[in-house]
Amino acid sequence: MPSIAVEQPVGIIGAGSFGTAIANLLAYNVDVLLYSRQAPLVQQINETHRHLDVDLSPRVRATNDLQELAQSCTLLFPVVPSNSFRKMMHSLGPHLRPYHILIHGTKGFDAPEQLFQDTDDGKPVSRSDVSTMSEVILQESVVRRVGCLSGPNLASEIMEGQPTATVIGSAYDEVISIGKQVLSSEHFHVFGTYDLLGAELAGALKNIIAIGSGVLKGKGLGKNIQAMLITRGLTEMVYFGNAMGSQSSAFFGTAGIGDLVATATSKDSRNFTFGYRLGQGEAIEDIEATMPELAEGVRTLQIARKLARHYKLRVPITDMLYKIVFENFDIDRAIHFLITYPYDVDVDFI
Numbered sequence: 001m002p003s004i005a006v007e008q009p010v011g012i013i014g015a016g017s018f019g020t021a022i023a024n025l026l027a028y029n030v031d032v033l034l035y036s037r038q039a040p041l042v043q044q045i046n047e048t049h050r051h052l053d054v055d056l057s058p059r060v061r062a063t064n065d066l067q068e069l070a071q072s073c074t075l076l077f078p079v080v081p082s083n084s085f086r087k088m089m090h091s092l093g094p095h096l097r098p099y100h101i102l103i104h105g106t107k108g109f110d111a112p113e114q115l116f117q118d119t120d121d122g123k124p125v126s127r128s129d130v131s132t133m134s135e136v137i138l139q140e141s142v143v144r145r146v147g148c149l150s151g152p153n154l155a156s157e158i159m160e161g162q163p164t165a166t167v168i169g170s171a172y173d174e175v176i177s178i179g180k181q182v183l184s185s186e187h188f189h190v191f192g193t194y195d196l197l198g199a200e201l202a203g204a205l206k207n208i209i210a211i212g213s214g215v216l217k218g219k220g221l222g223k224n225i226q227a228m229l230i231t232r233g234l235t236e237m238v239y240f241g242n243a244m245g246s247q248s249s250a251f252f253g254t255a256g257i258g259d260l261v262a263t264a265t266s267k268d269s270r271n272f273t274f275g276y277r278l279g280q281g282e283a284i285e286d287i288e289a290t291m292p293e294l295a296e297g298v299r300t301l302q303i304a305r306k307l308a309r310h311y312k313l314r315v316p317i318t319d320m321l322y323k324i325v326f327e328n329f330d331i332d333r334a335i336h337f338l339i340t341y342p343y344d345v346d347v348d349f350i
């Protein structure tokens with residue numbers, strides 16, 4: 001067992017929906033230090049022990065001081081959106097030492113801003129342009145013991161105290177065991193896997209398919225076609241994973257099919273909701289302007305589309321969703337394209 005004293009608090013960076021849900025889960029076992037960059041929010045949390053309409057455990061204390069966080073905690077859970085992750089690591093990195101352990105909960109990729117401005121025909125992207133969050137941690141700090149948290153973990157359900165499970169991906173036994181030690185409870189089962197990359201890819205890529213599933217629901221379509229989208233979407237996730245170096249098995253576990261089912265069928269998912277509103281005919285600008293929280297899958301879709309070109313992958317669902325979201329492609333034409341797509345092998349991977 002690694003040497004983390006249970007009397008030491010565990011840190012969380014990002015007091016958003018998921019960071020707050022994780023804070024209450026951790027508080028079953030340990031004291032928690034929750035970092036927010038907003039000083040008034042820190043004060044409010046410490047005074048009221050309420051945030052996002054949820055009662056926080058008395059074991060959760062908030063701080064606005066990254067140095068205090070890094071000095072007080074060996075184990076840290078960064079839970080900020082992927083578009084802020086590298087910036088957050090720039091601020092946190094100088095405070096970190098090799099003894100720190102970071103397990104992130106972010107489901108997305110990091111890529112240079114230029115990639116998001118380029119048109120689809122712009123500069124091609126290669127794997128070295130795209131980083132997972134654990135790769136960002138390794139690039140931006142001296143920390144080596146990294147991991148990720150991935151699974152069907154809709155924050156709203158966790159905050160209601162509903163049970164679920166997650167998987168910690170890491171190359172290090174001690175990261176998996178310490179993560180289990182602090183997170184496991186009668187509400188939360190924690191699996192472990194050495195396939196960190198697979199768990200990260202599954203967590204990010206399922207958001208694309210959740211958008212697609214929402215589109216179908218928004219169009220008023222039923223379970224048959226939703227099931228087929230999830231099935232073929234999972235196949236595309238495996239193609240991406242295999243091309244990028246993870247095993248197929250990652251996509252059939254908690255981080256893969258587990259999270260895919262939750263996110264692609266729940267109105268509590270922001271990605272599903274984004275797709276649902278598209279399917280209902282709303283313009284993307286209107287959806288983005290009125291959705292306070294980010295749908296990670298929109299950004300992941302841009303990156304995945306370029307990676308698919310790089311790896312020459314056959315991923316028609318990803319292609320069609322890209323065209324719907326970024327090129328105003330007609331949804332009915334996209335569905336027709338996919339149903340008549342000339343490829344009939346059911347399962348072509350192992």
Ligand SMILES: NC(=O)C1=CN([C@@H]2O[C@H](COP(=O)(O)OP(=O)(O)OC[C@H]3O[C@@H](n4cnc5c(N)ncnc54)[C@H](OP(=O)(O)O)[C@@H]3O)[C@@H](O)[C@H]2O)C=CC1
Binds near residue numbers: 013079296
């Ligand atoms: N919500 C969910 O159900 C789940 C979410 N996730 C993943 O967790 C990640 C975060 O999602 P979620 O919590 O829902 O998002 P939210 O939008 O609810 O919250 C994001 C939080 O990150 C903070 N933040 C942003 N940039 C920085 C920074 N540079 N330094 C410190 N804090 C920062 C924001 O702070 P500020 O308020 O100051 O902007 C905000 O509190 C996403 O990748 C998501 O996919 C994973 C599983 C479940």
Ligand SMILES: O=C(CO)COP(=O)(O)O
Binds near residue numbers: 151152207271272
């Ligand atoms: O990843 C999630 C649940 O596991 C959360 O999904 P959304 O970001 O779509 O809300």
